[in-house]
Amino acid sequence: MAEDTGRIVRKIEELSEGQEINLMHLCGTHEDTISKYNLRSILPPNVKLLSGPGCPVCIIPDTDLQEVFHLLENRDVILTTFGDMARVPFEDRSLFYYRSKGKDVRIVYSVFDAVEIAKREDKDVVFFGIGFETTMPSIAVAIKDSPENFYVYSAHRFFIPAIEALVSEDMKIDGFINPGHVSTIVGVKAYERYRKYGIPMAIAGFEPQDVLLAVYMLVRAVKENDGGIFNEYTRAVKYEGNVKAQEVMNEVFYSRDGEWRGLGTIPETGVGIRNDFEEKDAEKVFEDVFENFAPKEDKRKKHCRCGEVLKGLITPKDCRLFMTACTPRNPIGPCMVSFEGTCNIWAKYSIS
Amino acid sequence: MCLAIPAEVVEVEWPYATVDMKGAKRKVRVDLLDDVKVGDYVLIHVGLAIQKVSKEEVEEIDRLWQKILEE
Numbered sequence: 001m002a003e004d005t006g007r008i009v010r011k012i013e014e015l016s017e018g019q020e021i022n023l024m025h026l027c028g029t030h031e032d033t034i035s036k037y038n039l040r041s042i043l044p045p046n047v048k049l050l051s052g053p054g055c056p057v058c059i060i061p062d063t064d065l066q067e068v069f070h071l072l073e074n075r076d077v078i079l080t081t082f083g084d085m086a087r088v089p090f091e092d093r094s095l096f097y098y099r100s101k102g103k104d105v106r107i108v109y110s111v112f113d114a115v116e117i118a119k120r121e122d123k124d125v126v127f128f129g130i131g132f133e134t135t136m137p138s139i140a141v142a143i144k145d146s147p148e149n150f151y152v153y154s155a156h157r158f159f160i161p162a163i164e165a166l167v168s169e170d171m172k173i174d175g176f177i178n179p180g181h182v183s184t185i186v187g188v189k190a191y192e193r194y195r196k197y198g199i200p201m202a203i204a205g206f207e208p209q210d211v212l213l214a215v216y217m218l219v220r221a222v223k224e225n226d227g228g229i230f231n232e233y234t235r236a237v238k239y240e241g242n243v244k245a246q247e248v249m250n251e252v253f254y255s256r257d258g259e260w261r262g263l264g265t266i267p268e269t270g271v272g273i274r275n276d277f278e279e280k281d282a283e284k285v286f287e288d289v290f291e292n293f294a295p296k297e298d299k300r301k302k303h304c305r306c307g308e309v310l311k312g313l314i315t316p317k318d319c320r321l322f323m324t325a326c327t328p329r330n331p332i333g334p335c336m337v338s339f340e341g342t343c344n345i346w347a348k349y350s351i352s
Numbered sequence: 353m354c355l356a357i358p359a360e361v362v363e364v365e366w367p368y369a370t371v372d373m374k375g376a377k378r379k380v381r382v383d384l385l386d387d388v389k390v391g392d393y394v395l396i397h398v399g400l401a402i403q404k405v406s407k408e409e410v411e412e413i414d415r416l417w418q419k420i421l422e423e
Contacts, residue, residue, distance in 0.1 A: 027354055028354065029354050029355055054354070056354070082398075109398065109399060110380075110398040110399025110400070111398065111399065112380075112381060112399045112400075113399070131354075131398075132354070134354050134356070134397055134402065135354075135397065135398055137384055137400060137402070138381070138397070138398055138399060138400035141381060141383065141384065141400065179354060180354075180356075181354050181355070181356045181395075181397060181402065182354065184356065184395065184402050184403045185402060206355070207413070235405055235406070235409040235412075236356070236395055236403050236405055237403075238403075242384060242385070242402055242403055244383075244384040244385070244386075245384045245402060248384065340354065
């Protein structure tokens with residue numbers, strides 16, 4: 001294996017010689033693989049791996065977080081969500097803070113665990129739903145098959161249309177490493193709309209070999225001026241994707257404008273719950289609570305550069321808070337909180 | 353959160369199945385896949401099977417993992 005790795009790296013060196021090539025990955029788990037195996041150190045310096053907005057916890061703007069806090073403050077509900085989300089701070093509060101103050105906040109591994117809680121309890125159970133197309137089908141299934149006292153606050157985002165914003169931003173990206181498990185759902189076909197830009201994309205799995213192979217495919221495509229879509233992760237990604245998952249996702253959710261931390265509002269990326277399922281939509285069911293909600297700015301985040309990290313414009317080291325005021329134990333920005341956040345990953349592997 | 357883990361189906365109770373993730377057994381939903389049978393390998397993401405994968409491919413991943421762990 002080590003021998004094969006060396007051969008692939010040499011091919012990458014040969015193909016990229018004399019050219020600056022910037023490749024952006026779109027999944028936090030890819031950043032984890034890249035950092036864990038220190039892949040940047042074995043690639044030639046002219047081939048750069050940039051970190052993109054592929055961490056669903058990191059891109060949730062403070063507004064969504066504050067709305068959920070507001071709900072907890074004003075209604076006696078059981079709030080369920082994934083563990084990462086519960087640690088994201090706004091000012092000096094997080095969902096764990098509310099739990100320590102006696103609010104019923106529960107961490108679940110899957111939305112189906114939250115449904116089970118709703119079956120057991122008489123109280124209203126709200127699931128704070130985050131995640132991209134990988135996660136949304138499970139939430140859609142839960143919305144269709146859950147007891148009356150189960151609701152979803154949808155902070156999901158459609159990832160595929162967000163790529164448009166990255167392409168149109170004033171950034172020099174020569175190729176994209178596309179997320180393996182989002183692609184398992186949406187299929188290779190979802191990226192066809194991006195062929196027009198002539199920027200190659202390679203869907204990749206999560207082993208170090210997968211990522212290196214994707215880098216090789218992209219460097220070769222750049223050399224050959226081929227703006228194609230490549231699928232390295234054929235063991236999990238089909239051309240059509242998981243059609244049943246797409247159907248249930250589209251049956252339950254619709255797309256609207258969506259705000260992203262660092263990227264602003266991106267059309268088609270917000271995820272609303274369709275009227276047919278409005279009795280499950282926390283935004284509508286608890287409308288009266290949200291009526292008097294007004295978002296605020298978090299002064300603590302004034303110097304947090306999470307937004308630029310998410311666009312690959314800087315690395316965590318360029319942020320003056322990184323490992324000074326902002327650490328995994330006391331995170332200021334979500335990129336330091338989430339296991340898929342670039343700052344957290346760089347801190348974990350002591351990249352400096 | 354975007355991780356998905358391959359697991360073997362050991363029991364099917366539609367729309368659920370019990371899967372074995374290298375010794376850890378878990379009940380997951382499988383209704384977004386066609387025709388899930390005992391012995392199939394599926395990718396699990398937050399409690400939902402999102403794709404079938406071939407046994408050979410899972411064994412290949414196992415082999416890679418083993419090699420990495422031994423390095």
